[in-house]
Amino acid sequence: MRLAELSERSGVSTATIKYYLREQLLPPGRPVTATRSEYGEEHLRRLRLVRALIQIGRVPVSTAREVVAAVEDDARDQLSRLGTAVQALPHGPEPDEHDPSTDVARRTATELLERLGWRFNLERTDSPRAFQMLVAAIAALHRLGYACDTAHLLRYARQASELAVADLDLVEEYGTPAERVEAAVALTVLYEPVLLSLRRLAEAEESNKRFGRES
Template sequence: MRLAELSERSGVSTATIKYYLRERLLPAGHRITATQSEYDEGHLRRLRLIRALIQVGRMPVSTAREVLAAVEDDSLDQLSRLGVAVEALPHGPEPDESSPSTAVARRTAAELLRQCGWHFNLEIADSSRAFGMLVAAIAALHRLGYTCDTAHLLPYAQQAAQLAVVDLDLVEEFATPAEQVEAAVALTVLYEPVLLSLRRLAEAEESNKRYGSGS
């Protein structure tokens, strides 16, 4: 397909596509003349991923480029490729190492992983941005006096484990390893607002049952 058709099918303006090409977010098309290129379904799929990262995930172009580089790194096995790509996504604040609550939170998080039976080497986990985000969140709860021991956190972790199965089942519906990595990244970005919305709606429903009319 030519650039105009790629724009029409993707819903992305030609000017924006050219910008993505210049910024190396989108691979170059297949050159057919000195001034024209052809694009394929892979370019269309990549555009959807770029839109998920930048427009929905509000990701800076530099960060999006880092994520896409991980997606394209076929020197890695599938597990490493998925891990590197998702790890490159934006995460929450880093733990405040000056706070006494952080040391408590790190022990709580490590014990939580152990009780879940998740096979994390603690040294590796401690370098993970997702683990750091968990530590920072638990530290904030601890600092403000809210319940955040392992027993209270365990049901959340168990539900997260079930969601991970659903996530990867969905990812495996895509045909090729490259498509699966792209899908894992896009769906991580796109489904997090879905999960947040569903949690709030479910809490409203449960609150109504407990404290309202229940209707």
């Protein structure tokens, strides 16, 4: 397809597509003449990923480029490509190492993962950024005096395990390894607002069941 058709089918302006091409967020098209290239379904898929990252996830272009590079690195296996791509996504604040609550939180988080049997090498300096985000979140709970021991967190973590199964079942519906990695990254960004919304709706429903008769 020509650039104009790619723009029409993707809903992305030709100017933006050209910008993504310059920024190496899209692979170049197949040259047909000195001034014209052809684009395929892989460009449509990549545009969906880039739009999810930049427009929905508010990911900077430089970070999106890192994610795309990991997706394209077919020298790695699927697990490594996905891990690198997800690591590049924006995460929450890093733990404050000067806060005494951080030590407590890191012990709690480590114990939690051990109880779950989740196998991460958390002693490495490049341990998952999501783990660091978890430590920072638990530290905030601890600092403000809210429940955050392992017993309370286990209920949330077990629900997260079920969500992970649903996530990867969805990803495996895509055909090729490249499509699966692209989908996994895009869905990580796109489904997080879905999960937050559903949690708040579920809490509203549960609150109505428990406390609605009091009004």
